[in-house]
Amino acid sequence: MVKENPPVKIPRIGQSVQGSQTGQPIMVLFDLIGRRWSMGILWNLSSQNRTFRDLQTRCGSASPTVLNTRLKELRAVGLVEKTDTGYGLTGSGRELFEVLEPLGDWAMEWAKDL
Amino acid sequence: MVKENPPVKIPRIGQSVQGSQTGQPIMVLFDLIGRRWSMGILWNLSSQNRTFRDLQTRCGSASPTVLNTRLKELRAVGLVEKTDTGYGLTGSGRELFEVLEPLGDWAMEWAKDL
DNA sequence: CTCGTTGCTACATAAATAGTAGCGGTGCGT
């Protein structure tokens, strides 16, 4: 059985960008997915659903504390969901991943020159 | 005149991903640009070169401490450079931005439903 | 029942970031 999500407070979301007019949504997104392990989580969930501990080892042994925090946040904004087979991407989560995907190829090229 | 970059140590880069086989370069990249304000900096430098203080206000008044740290890091990996007209993207920096750019449009759509 | 695994929480420590103040440099008007 899958537990339902009680309200989750995401610290300082949206507040960090008060001053800037330029592209507010993107800055909010950056603030969200620019936290430690956020993108790694999305990336690792893209191919298949994963259990908590599976995710943990795949994310360079991120501490369970952060991992759980990130998962709560990502679920709060509807990018990740809890399923019977572990955590997985939602519809918009998958959308976001598709936008993010080309980064993989670029990173491969980029890694060649330090 | 533009000062040259002395060697910069980027904390824990690459080390956080020891355990994961899957796509190491992308995880290194995530670890780098997934730090606070990194992507915001790249984003704000994409349209034009900017001064330190200009960047600072555009990044939700990020503290000069972090901002300078991020700039050092991004320069160390050759994504950002110091020019006569302030900070700007290098060739690969611009490449990365182009990969990152679609996020802007997606974020606009995404922002509509919380 | 035991054994192993899973999803977490608790807690203390370490690291990253915020938030302010202020220094030296540069240019500009007087």
Added chain:
DNA sequence: ACGCACCGCTACTATTTATGTAGCAACGAG
């Protein structure tokens, strides 16, 4: 020469966030 306003940035402390380890309750298999 002077003040004045900006600039890039460093120093320092306070707060937030992440790490690292231990461990608990729940489950399934044997």
